[in-house]
Structures are given as C-alpha cells and as structure tokens.
Amino acid sequence: MKKLLLLVLFALVTLVTYAGGYRVSVQGQRAMAMGHTGVAVVNSAELVFFNPAGLVYLENKLNISAGVSGIFTDVIYQNSDLGISSETDNSVGTPLNLYGSYKVNDWLAIGLGVYTPYGSEVTWPTDWAGSHLVNNIDLAAIYIQPVVSVKLSDHFSIGGGPIFVTGSVNFNRNANRTTTDIDGNRSNITVDDSGVNNWGWSVSAMFNPTENFRLGFNYRSEIILEAEGGEATFSNFPVTTAPNAPQNGTTTFSAELPLPAELSIGLSYQFHKKWLFAFDYNRQFWDVYESLDLQFGNGATSINPRNYKNSSAYRFGLQYDATSKISLRAGYYIDESPVQPGFFAPETPRNDSQGFTGGLSFAITPKLAIDASFFYLRFEEIDESYDSYQENGQDVPFGGTYKSSAFAPGLGLTYKL
Amino acid sequence: MKNNIKYLAILAIGLVACEPEFDNPVDEAGVYTSGEADFSNFVAVGNSLTAGFADGALYITGQENSYPNILSQQFALVGGGEFTQPLMSDNTGGLLIPGADALSNRLVLVFDENGVPVGPVEYTGAQPTTDAANNINTGDSFNNMGVPGARVYHLGFEGYGALNPYFGRFASSASATIIGDAIAQDPTFFSLWIGNNDILGYATSGGVGADHNETGNIDPSTYSVQGLDITNNNVFAGAYSQLIAGLTSNGAKGVVLNLPDVTSLPFFTTVPNNALVLDAATAGSLTGFFQAVTGIVTAQLAGAGVPIADAQQIASQYLIEFNEGPNLFLLKTEVTATNPLGFRQMTADELLLLTINSGALAQGYGSVVLTPEVLQVLGLLQAGGTPTPEQGLTVINAISAIEDGDVLDSAELAAVSTARSSYNSTIKALATANGLAFYDVARDLVQAANGGIPFDGGVITSTFASGGGFSLDGVHPTPRAHALVTNGILDAVKTTYGVILPSVNPGEYGTVTVSNEVN
Numbered sequence: 001m002k003k004l005l006l007l008v009l010f011a012l013v014t015l016v017t018y019a020g021g022y023r024v025s026v027q028g029q030r031a032m033a034m035g036h037t038g039v040a041v042v043n044s045a046e047l048v049f050f051n052p053a054g055l056v057y058l059e060n061k062l063n064i065s066a067g068v069s070g071i072f073t074d075v076i077y078q079n080s081d082l083g084i085s086s087e088t089d090n091s092v093g094t095p096l097n098l099y100g101s102y103k104v105n106d107w108l109a110i111g112l113g114v115y116t117p118y119g120s121e122v123t124w125p126t127d128w129a130g131s132h133l134v135n136n137i138d139l140a141a142i143y144i145q146p147v148v149s150v151k152l153s154d155h156f157s158i159g160g161g162p163i164f165v166t167g168s169v170n171f172n173r174n175a176n177r178t179t180t181d182i183d184g185n186r187s188n189i190t191v192d193d194s195g196v197n198n199w200g201w202s203v204s205a206m207f208n209p210t211e212n213f214r215l216g217f218n219y220r221s222e223i224i225l226e227a228e229g230g231e232a233t234f235s236n237f238p239v240t241t242a243p244n245a246p247q248n249g250t251t252t253f254s255a256e257l258p259l260p261a262e263l264s265i266g267l268s269y270q271f272h273k274k275w276l277f278a279f280d281y282n283r284q285f286w287d288v289y290e291s292l293d294l295q296f297g298n299g300a301t302s303i304n305p306r307n308y309k310n311s312s313a314y315r316f317g318l319q320y321d322a323t324s325k326i327s328l329r330a331g332y333y334i335d336e337s338p339v340q341p342g343f344f345a346p347e348t349p350r351n352d353s354q355g356f357t358g359g360l361s362f363a364i365t366p367k368l369a370i371d372a373s374f375f376y377l378r379f380e381e382i383d384e385s386y387d388s389y390q391e392n393g394q395d396v397p398f399g400g401t402y403k404s405s406a407f408a409p410g411l412g413l414t415y416k417l
Numbered sequence: 418m419k420n421n422i423k424y425l426a427i428l429a430i431g432l433v434a435c436e437p438e439f440d441n442p443v444d445e446a447g448v449y450t451s452g453e454a455d456f457s458n459f460v461a462v463g464n465s466l467t468a469g470f471a472d473g474a475l476y477i478t479g480q481e482n483s484y485p486n487i488l489s490q491q492f493a494l495v496g497g498g499e500f501t502q503p504l505m506s507d508n509t510g511g512l513l514i515p516g517a518d519a520l521s522n523r524l525v526l527v528f529d530e531n532g533v534p535v536g537p538v539e540y541t542g543a544q545p546t547t548d549a550a551n552n553i554n555t556g557d558s559f560n561n562m563g564v565p566g567a568r569v570y571h572l573g574f575e576g577y578g579a580l581n582p583y584f585g586r587f588a589s590s591a592s593a594t595i596i597g598d599a600i601a602q603d604p605t606f607f608s609l610w611i612g613n614n615d616i617l618g619y620a621t622s623g624g625v626g627a628d629h630n631e632t633g634n635i636d637p638s639t640y641s642v643q644g645l646d647i648t649n650n651n652v653f654a655g656a657y658s659q660l661i662a663g664l665t666s667n668g669a670k671g672v673v674l675n676l677p678d679v680t681s682l683p684f685f686t687t688v689p690n691n692a693l694v695l696d697a698a699t700a701g702s703l704t705g706f707f708q709a710v711t712g713i714v715t716a717q718l719a720g721a722g723v724p725i726a727d728a729q730q731i732a733s734q735y736l737i738e739f740n741e742g743p744n745l746f747l748l749k750t751e752v753t754a755t756n757p758l759g760f761r762q763m764t765a766d767e768l769l770l771l772t773i774n775s776g777a778l779a780q781g782y783g784s785v786v787l788t789p790e791v792l793q794v795l796g797l798l799q800a801g802g803t804p805t806p807e808q809g810l811t812v813i814n815a816i817s818a819i820e821d822g823d824v825l826d827s828a829e830l831a832a833v834s835t836a837r838s839s840y841n842s843t844i845k846a847l848a849t850a851n852g853l854a855f856y857d858v859a860r861d862l863v864q865a866a867n868g869g870i871p872f873d874g875g876v877i878t879s880t881f882a883s884g885g886g887f888s889l890d891g892v893h894p895t896p897r898a899h900a901l902v903t904n905g906i907l908d909a910v911k912t913t914y915g916v917i918l919p920s921v922n923p924g925e926y927g928t929v930t931v932s933n934e935v936n
Contacts, residue, residue, distance in 0.1 A: 074436060078443045083494050083919030085444050129925070177874070178897075178927035182525070182542060182934070183508045184478035239542070240931040243532040381439055391874040396924060403437040 022120035022139055022348050023262075023284060025313070025335070025355075026095050029067040029371035029412035033359025034317025035331020036375075037278035039266035040206065040216030041317075044414050045099035048113035050264070051216045052147035052159030053206040055101040056109040060416035065099045067371060067412025075122065075349050079129070079400035086128040093121050097412075101149070109149040111161075116142050117220075118167075118259050120348055127186050130398050131174040133386060134347035135188065141167040141225065141259055145202065160203035165259065167225040168194035171347070175237065176391060185236040189302075191253050191294065193230025198223050200259075212270035216280075222261040222288055228254050232296050244300075252297035258288040266315070274322075280315040286338035305388040306345070308338040317357075324363070331357040335377070342397075344384035349402050351382045361414065371412040379404040443919075449494045452915030454670050456492035459500060460560050460604035461485030462572065462596065462664065463611050466902075467563025468583070469502075471888035471895065472537070472930065474510025474523035475565055475583065479888075482896030482926060485561050485608060487903040491918045492606075502561040503553055503587035511545025514582050519545055524889035525932035526882060534882065537889035542934030549582035554589050558598040568614045568648060569656040570637040572596040573663075580642075600663050607664045607671035608906065610858075612840045613679070615653060616833050618644035620679045621892065623770055623822040624829030630836055647832055650839035657840075661847050670914060672854035672906050675841045677862035679833060680768060683881035684891035685825060686866070688769040691743040693784050700739040702795070706785055707737045709798045710816070713809040714757065731755060737762055746783030748826065749818040760818035764827060771881070771891040773823040783819045791815040854913035856905045870901060874924040877901065885928045896926040 028046030031038035038050030045063040047054040055063075071093035078085035101111035123136040147161035175187040200223035207215045232253035234246045266280035286308035294302040317331035333355040339348065359373030385399025441448065461467050461483075468475055469483025480486065480502050489500030505512075510523030522545055524537035564571075564584045571577050572595040578588035589598050599607070618641075619626045626645025627634070633649070637656075640646045664671060679685070695703065711732045718728035735758065737747075745763045752759035774782065781787065794808045804812070825833070841859065848855040861870065862879070865886050869876035877898065878884035881891055886898045894902065900923040910916040 076437050076439065078439060080441070080443045080448070081919055082922055083443050083449065083491065085442065177925050180478070180927060180930075182540065182930060182932055184481070238931050240526075240528055240933050241530055241532055242526075242528040242534070242931045245931065379437070381437075391924070394875055396874050401439060403439055405437040 022118055024071070024093070024095055024117065024119050026069045026071065026375070026408060026410065027097055027115050027117060028065065028099070029069075029359065029373045029410050030065070030329065030361065030414070031317075032069070032375055032410060033329035033331060033357055033371070033373035034278055034319060035280075035315040035333040035355065035357050037266060037268075037280040037315045037317035037331060039204075039218050039264040039280050040214040040268040041276070041278050042206075042214065042268075044416075045101045045111060046097075048099040048101060048111040048145065048147050049097070049115050049117075051204045051206055051218045052111060052149050052161060052202065053157040053204040054214075054216065055111050055147070055149035055159060056103065056107065056151040056157050057206070057208070058101060058103065058109070058416075061103045062415075062417040063099075063101045064415040065371075065412060066097070067410055068094055068096050069373070069408045069410030070094055071406060071408040073121070073404065073406040075346075075402060075404045077130070077346065077349075077400050077402050082129070084129050084400075086125055086130070089123050089125065090121050091123070093119065095119065107151040111147045111149065113145045113147065114142065115145075116140060122347055122349070124346065127174065130346045131186065131188075132177045133173060133345055133389060133398060135172045135174065136170075137172075137347045138170045139168075139257070141165050147202075155208050156206070158203070158205045160201065163200040163202060163220070163223065165198050165200060165223050165225065167196040167257070167259075169196070169227065169230075169257070177396075179238065181236045181238050187237040188235050190233045190235070191230055191255070192233070193227040193253075196225045196227050196230075198225055214268045216264070216266050216268075218264045220262045222285060223259045224288075225257045225259060226254075227257070230254070232294075234298070246296070246298050246300050253294050255292065255294045257292070260288050261285040274320055276319040278315075278317040278319075280313075282313040282315070284311050284313070284338065286310055289338070304345070305343065307340055307343050309340055311336040311338040326363075327361045329357075329359045329361075329373070331355075333357070342385060342387040344382075344399070344402070345386045346398075346402075349404055351379055351384065351402070351404070353377045353379045353404070359410075367416055369414045371414055372410070373412075374407070374409045377404070377406040444494075449919065450915070450917045451492075451495035452910075452917065454910060454914040454916050455605040456495060456497035458498055458560075458602065458605045459485070459489055459492055459607070460599050460602050461488075461563060461608045462599045462660070463563045463609060464567045464614055465563065465565035465893060466613060467561065467608070467610055468565050469561075469563070469899070470565045471890070471893045472510065472523040472525070473521055473888075473890040475505055475512070476508045476510040476523050477504050478508055479523075479896075480504055480561070482899050483561065483563065484899040484902040484906065485563070487899060487921055488608070488906055489560070491903070491907060491921065494918060495916070500560045501557070503559045506547040507543065507545065509540060509543045509545045512547050512549050512582055513545060514549045520582075523930075525930050525935065526889060527933055527935055528931065537882070538935040540932060540934060541936045542932060547586075549586050552586055552588070554587045558589055558602055559587055560602070562595055562599045564595055566614060566644065567595060567611065568618075568637075568644065569612050569653050569660070570648065572611060572660055573656065596660055596663050600666065603667055604664070604669050604671075607669055608674070609660060609664065609671060610674040611660065612653060612657070612676050612844070614644060615648035615840065616676070616836050617679050617892070619647045620825055620829070620833050621684060621770065621772075623820075623824050624826065624832070625822050628832040628836070630839075631832065647836045650836060650843075653836075653840050654843040657843050658847055661851055661853070665851055665853075670853070672856060672909050672913075673844055673848045674856045674858045674902075674906070675844045676837055677859040678837065680825065680830060681862060681866035681879060682892050683879055683884070683887045684771045685768040686879065687771050687881040687891060688773055688775065688778075689743070690763050690765070690767055690769050691745045692778065693739075693744040693746050695739055695741060695744060697741040700741050700744070702787075703739040703785060704737070705799070706787075706791075706795060706812070706815075707735055707739075709795055709812060710758075711736045712798070713804065713812060717806075717809065718757070731757065734761070746778075747816065747818040748824055749820055758813060758816065760816060763819075763824070766830065767827055768825040768830070769819070770823050770825070773819070782817050784817065785815050786817050788815065852913070854906070854909040856902075856909040858902060858905055861901060861905055865898075872897075872923040877923065882929055889929050895928045897923045897928050900926040
C-alpha cells in the first residue's frame with residue numbers, strides 16, 4: 001500500500017499539468033488533503049459543497065466541518081529581450097469554509113454551507129512593466145448555500161439548494177504605458193465595489209451500487225456578478241481638455257464578472273477496510289468569460305477580451321485509516337487552465353498546473369477531530385502573452401515568461417453528534 | 418505507517434522550499450555580458466541632449482528619461498555602477514538666476530475646450546524652484562555631465578560655470594571645466610555627444626550669427642556670446658580631439674555620437690514655406706499688385722537716371738506671379754543696387770522656423786498687407802492713372818517680406834551642412850582612431866524624418882507634437898526618442914566591444930506632456 005501511495009504522489013509528476021482562472025479549489029480540509037476529491041466521498045459535512053445528495057448517508061445526526069487555509073502564492077515574470085523581471089508580492093489568502101448538516105429523519109437531511117470558491121489576489125510591483133494591464137487585483141466571492149438531501153433508496157439520493165453570492169473586487173491598473181501627470185506619476189484607475197450579490201443553485205445525486213462503491217454527480221450553476229454603481233477612482237491624470245483624457249476624481253463603474261458553472265462527477269471505492277480511493281472529474285464552464293468590460297460614469301470604457309475556454313480538472317485521492325484516531329490522506333490533481341494562448345493577462349496568470357496534496361485527521365474525542373491539509377500547485381514556466389491590449393487602435397502585446405506557485409496549509413475541525 | 422508519515426513530512430518541507438524560479442533568470446550573472454567594456458563608472462559628457470533637456474527646459478522627469486540614465490539602467494545588468502545626475506528641484510523647469518530673468522518653464526501641450534490642440538505653452542501650474550546660485554556639487558561630480566547650451570569648445574573652458582548656470586549649479590569649483598570634472602571621476606566608460614550647438618544656435622536663430630568657416634575666425638573666445646555663430650571646422654576638430662584624448666587618458670572605453678541634420682528637426686519643418694494659400698481672386702490681385710510694384714520701381718529707377726532697359730530688367734524680378742493654392746512666402750534680403758527693394762520669393766528648400774509669428778503670417782507677413790490705402794492706389798493703377806511718389810511708396814511699404822531671423826535660407830543651409838559634414842568626419846575619424854564605439858544617430862534621425870521608426874505601438878516620426886520623437890520645443894527628443902538613442906548606443910557597443918545587453922522598449926517611454934495649467 002505504501003507503494004501505491006508513493007506511486008500516486010510521485011509517478012505522476014511527469015504528467016502534463018493544469019489550473020484554472022480565479023477558481024480556488026480549497027473547499028474542505030478533508031477533501032483538500034485528497035486532491036480536492038469529494039463528489040462521491042461520504043465523510044463529513046463538506047458534502048454540502050461537494051455533493052449535498054450524500055449528506056443523508058452520513059451516520060451522525062449533526063455534522064459540522066469548519067476550516068481555513070492560508071494560501072501563499074507567488075508569480076514571477078521576466079522578458080529576456082528587455083532584460084526585465086518582476087515578482088508578485090501577494091498577501092496570504094485565507095479562504096474559509098463552514099459546513100453543517102442535520103439529519104431530520106432517515107430519508108431527509110438539511111445543511112448549510114459558507115464557502116469561497118472564487119477569488120484572486122495578485123499584487124505586482126506598482127508601475128511594473130505590465131502595469132497597463134494590472135497593478136493589483138483582489139477579488140472575492142462568498143457563497144452561502146442551504147441544501148436539502150433526500151434519500152430515495154439505500155442506493156440513490158438527490159440533493160441541492162439555492163446559492164446566495166456576495167462578491168467584492170478591488171482592481172488597480174495604469175491608464176496605459178506612458179501617460180503621467182506633470183510630475184511623472186503614472187495615470188491610473190482603481191475600481192472598488194463590494195456587496196455585489198446574486199443567486200445561483202446546485203443539484204446533485206449519489207448512487208451507491210455496492211456498500212463500498214459510490215458514484216457522485218454535482219452541478220453548480222453559473223452566477224454573474226453584476227457590479228453597478230461601484231466606485232472608480234481616476235488618479236494622476238494630466239489636467240487637460242484633450243480628447244479621451246478623463247478627469248481625476250471619483251466616478252462610478254459597471255462591470256460583469258462571471259463565476260462559471262461547474263460540473264463534477266466522480267467515484268469512491270473502499271477497496272480495503274482501511275483504504276479509500278476517490279476520483280473526481282470537474283468541468284468548469286469558463287467560456288462564459290469572454291471579456292471584462294468596464295463602463296465608467298465619466299464616459300470612459302475599458303474593453304478587455306478574455307476569451308476563456310472550458311477547462312477540466314482530474315483529481316485523485318487516497319485515505320488510509322491508520323488507527324482509530326488517525327486518518328491519513330494524499331492526493332494529486334491535474335488542473336487545466338481556461339486561459340488561451342494570447343490571452344494570458346497577468347491579473348490571473350494561470351497556466352496548467354498539477355496539485356499535490358496531503359493531510360490527516362486526528363480524533364481528539366469520538367466527536368471532535370482536527371483536520372489538517374496542505375496542497376502545492378506546481379506550474380511549468382510558460383512563454384505567454386496578452387495580445388488584446390491596444391494603443392491608438394494597434395495591438396500591443398505584453399508577454400514574457402511566467403512561472404507561478406501556490407502552497408496552502410490548512411486546518412479545520414470536524415464535529416459530529 | 419510511520420514511514421508514510423515521514424514521506425509526507427519530507428514532501429511537505431520540500432514543497433514549501435519550492436519558490437518559483439526560472440530556468441534562465443535574466444537577473445542572474447551570465448545572461449548578459451559587458452564584453453570588453455567596464456561599465457562600473459560610466460560618465461556621460463555632452464550638451465542638452467545628454468542632460469535630458471526637453472520642452473524648452475530642464476526638469477526632473479526629463480533628466481530621468483535622458484539616454485545616459487536609461488543606458489545606465491541597462492549597464493547595471495552587467496556591473497554598471499550608480500549613475501548620478503544633477504537633478505533639478507522640480508518638474509516645472511525654469512531656473513532662477515540671481516540678478517537676472519529666470520529661464521523659461523517647460524512647455525506643455527494645451528487643448529481648447531473642444532479638445533483641439535492649441536499648441537505648446539509655458540507651464541505655469543507651479544513656480545520654478547531650482548536656484549542657479551545653489552551649487553549642488555558636494556564633493557562628488559555627477560555621472561551625467563550634460564550641460565544644456567554647451568558647445569564643443571565650452572567643455573574645456575575654465576570658469577564656464579559663470580557663463581552657463583546649468584553648469585554653474587554643479588561645477589566642482591568656480592574655475593572648473595566640464596571635461597575636467599568628467600575626467601576627475603576616472604570613468605571606466607564614457608559617452609560623448611557634443612557639437613550640436615556649434616551649428617544649432619546659428620540655425621535656430623535663422624542664421625543671423627556668423628559662419629566662422631566663412632570668416633575664418635578660429636578664436637572661439639570672440640564668438641557670439643548668445644551662441645549664434647557656426648564654430649570653425651578646425652576649431653571643432655581641435656577641441657573634439659582634446660576631449661577624446663582627455664576621456665581616454667586613463668584607458669577608458671567609450672561611445673561617441675555624430676550630429677544629426679538639424680534642418681530635419683520639427684523646429685524647421687513644421688511651418689511650411691508655402692503656407693501662403695490663396696483663392697483665385699486673391700492670387701490675381703496679388704499678381705496685379707506686383708505688376709504695379711514692377712511698374713513703380715521701373716518708374717522710380719528711370720526717374721533716378723537708370724537707363725530704361727536696365728530699369729525694366731531690375732524691376733522685372735518683382736514680377737511675381739501668384740497662383741490659386743499654396744504659394745511660397747517672400748523673404749527679406751539685403752538692399753542692393755540689383756535688388757533695390759531687398760526681397761525675393763523663397764525657394765522650395767528654404768525653411769521657416771517654428772518660432773515665426775504664425776498669426777502675423779495670416780495677416781500678410783510674408784506677402785503683402787493690403788490696407789484700404791494700398792487698394793486705393795491699386796485701383797488708380799488699374800484705371801490707367803499714374804500714382805504720386807507718395808502713393809508708390811505706400812504700395813512698396815505694403816510688402817511685408819519675412820525677416821532673416823525667421824528663415825534658414827539657402828546660403829545658411831549650405832553653411833550648416835558644410836559645418837556638420839566636417840564635424841561628423843572629425844567625430845567618425847577620431848572614433849576609429851581611438852577604437853571607440855560609434856553611433857550614427859544622424860542616420861536614425863533621417864529615418865524618423867522620412868517615414869519614421871516603427872515600435873510596438875506605432876511609428877516614431879519627426880512630426881511636431883504628434884510624431885512622438887520630439888518634445889514641444891521642436892529640437893529636443895522625447896523620452897521615447899531617448900529610448901531609441903539608448904538602443905542605438907547598445908548596438909554600437911555590441912559591435913565594438915561585444916557588449917550583449919537587452920534593448921529597451923520605446924513604447925514604454927512617453928512623448929509630450931499635455932496640460933492646461935497655463936496662464
């Protein structure tokens with residue numbers, strides 16, 4: 001068995017690697033430790049996110065899972081033709097998740113989840129070479145979801161529920177590559193909005209052909225965050241009546257940011273009384289993200305083609321119940337980037353990646369367990385460019401070599417009654 | 418299972434240590450090379466171009482975007498040291514001089530309320546704060562020894578700081594020379610771009626100064642204090658070779674730049690010499706006017722005893738025909754026996770200066786100011802009448818030919834061209850003789866003036882204000898053009914010294930500054 005674990009962890013290192021947009025897959029400490037699998041794993045209240053249909057199969061009446069991860073990300077950029085290099089200085093992201101479920105009776109369970117599946121925090125050095133595309137961005141979306149889980153038989157259940165999303169964004173970039181005020185300070189624009197709300201939903205199903213084998217399905221709908229009347233601040237523009245030269249100061253902006261739909265199917269197999277294997281396939285429908293268009297209250301506009309494509313993630317997880325108190329987990333996944341060649345914008349500099357995960361649970365008491373996880377996302381360096389930026393109607397590509405990494409240790413608690 | 422935990426622990430530690438790193442990081446040694454050059458102490462010597470003077474003034478962002486400063490940032494990739502500049506106190510430009518008028522603030526491009534560019538106007542959004550009396554040399558001279566206004570023979574001129582406040586404010590002593598302060602820094606590498614002002618001052622003043630290749634005067638201490646003269650070719654060659662000898666005396670390597678054709682600068686190419694655009698009726702009446710002038714002159718000459726055939730011959734030069742559409746302006750010349758009125762029509766190659774009063778041009782400057790009194794006399798002539806001598810004078814006085822100081826005429830163009838060719842031969846020969854890198858910046862300016870130089874955001878041309886190459890004074894480069902000069906120098910040092918350095922992207926450097934903060 002040790003060999004299998006090592007195989008999963010290391011043998012796949014050589015595979016092509018993959019990651020996606022501003023999707024942050026850290027929605028449960030136990031699942032995270034297993035390569036973020038979970039659509040067919042009945043283990044904890046994390047099912048609220050992964051597959052609400054499975055909640056009804058949890059043994060306990062009350063299940064609570066809470067967790068937080070610290071995401072350390074770093075992106076480096078260089079262009080050897082120009083001899084320039086930059087590195088992001090991102091603060092530590094701390095996505096939280098909180099799930100609870102309650103079994104009302106033998107065939108019905110209800111649950112509630114709070115989680116943050118989308119977000120991005122990228123901070124480049126101010127006025128770096130790509131500052132006309134982004135100086136910094138901080139994007140967050142909090143999902144709040146009540147769910148219901150209905151057992152139709154011991155073999156089949158369905159679940160789902162509405163999702164309430166509240167999002168926020170703060171984004172700064174320079175107006176272009178050269179415009180400054182009289183003192184040489186680069187003209188820049190900050191957009192800021194929070195409390196951008198909308199609704200979505202998810203549906204799911206679970207099928208248990210045998211006692212040891214489960215199949216899961218989950219679909220989370222697309223949600224478009226529509227910022228209306230957010231605050232846009234124009235700074236360091238020259239004082240002029242020249243055409244297309246906005247005034248300094250605050251105005252409003254409107255923009256739409258899609259949080260794409262996600263389809264998950266997967267399986268879990270208890271192939272030994274102490275061993276569980278899980279596989280998830282995620283399909284993220286990023287093609288909705290065609291362009292980031294900002295309309296400002298002062299009449300200015302900003303059109304930023306994105307042209308994302310749908311992308312997939314392939315996830316593998318293992319769990320080993322070492323003792324009655326300790327469970328060990330490991331996982332691996334391939335995460336495909338939705339970013340197409342020529343649309344590699346440094347605000348979401350994600351290329352394909354592979355994730356390595358691990359973790360454990362320690363039962364302090366039969367009711368309460370501590371969960372720990374980590375993941376490491378490994379990216380190959382990539383020569384890419386964003387070609388849709390224009391000056392005077394002419395495309396001015398911004399490109400170079402990028403390399404990213406992300407590491408996230410996480411801690412959580414699982415309580416069951 | 419303990420083994421598995423151990424493996425996980427090792428894996429975790431290994432991954433945490435995994436900061437992203439490129440296979441070939443550009444900021445590591447070995448990617449670029451300084452070849453045979455040593456950039457640890459780079460000193461730039463020159464005039465306003467080297468100083469970063471732009472928009473008619475010296476100010477901080479212009480200095481920061483000077484080609485030596487940009488160059489020093491590339492040199493820093495291969496061991497280049499700190500590059501210090503005698504920064505001004507502000508971005509207003511202007512220089513306060515005790516007991517004299519302050520030098521002008523920078524020019525900014527003003528737009529009217531409809532978003533139409535009005536033109537360059539002196540920036541008044543802030544007061545100039547740089548005081549020429551405040552010497553900022555605290556013992557170490559600056560790597561950028563560019564001094565606006567300096568001519569080739571000024572660099573070795575003891576006490577030049579007293580004459581030129583731009584040098585006075587950072588000279589090491591009252592008797593210091595520019596070249597002395599440069600050499601005293603013991604540069605390992607130098608750049609020298611000097612000589613532009615030795616013809617430019619003559620050209621931008623419309624050739625009102627003296628051409629010392631013509632006068633044969635080889636004593637620069639007697640040259641125009643305002644810098645209006647052309648430096649004698651031999652004076653240039655002597656001074657330039659001394660500069661090279663001084664800068665290479667410690668074995669330093671360096672790069673020299675030749676002198677671009679000043680007449681392709683927007684200062685000389687922006688105001689067309691044929692901007693006298695006429696409709697058919699006005700063209701006809703102007704032709705008629707000069708027929709009248711010819712008649713009056715013939716009569717006057719004949720009255721003064723000139724044989725009638727000669728009088729007609731002389732007067733016929735004023736029989737100027739005007740056509741519908743653009744016409745060449747009239748130019749004032751010396752009054753001579755053969756040109757008693759002292760004017761002629763410009764030729765197609767002659768150039769008007771950017772500083773000419775374009776409002777006056779629209780009011781008849783360069784042609785004829787047709788007052789009611791003039792028209793009355795013309796009417797009399799058309800009716801077959803004979804004007805009185807006073808009326809004749811009225812007509813002749815209505816001619817408003819362009820003053821010499823607003824024009825670079827054919828002879829002046831030739832003088833400028835002769836001097837530049839000679840200077841450039843000197844520069845090229847001394848570069849070759851001393852094994853120095855040589856950048857033919859003149860060639861690049863020709864391209865900018867004829868089609869332009871492409872970059873990733875368009876094309877850089879010599880067109881005034883909008884071309885991207887020249888600042889609002891029409892003479893000095895924009896930051897974007899300084900980036901081009903930087904790349905030209907990088908090419909030159911690659912050829913001569915095997916220096917491998919990345920070029921800079923001109924698209925990341927700005928052009929002219931717009932502002933409506935003017936009075």
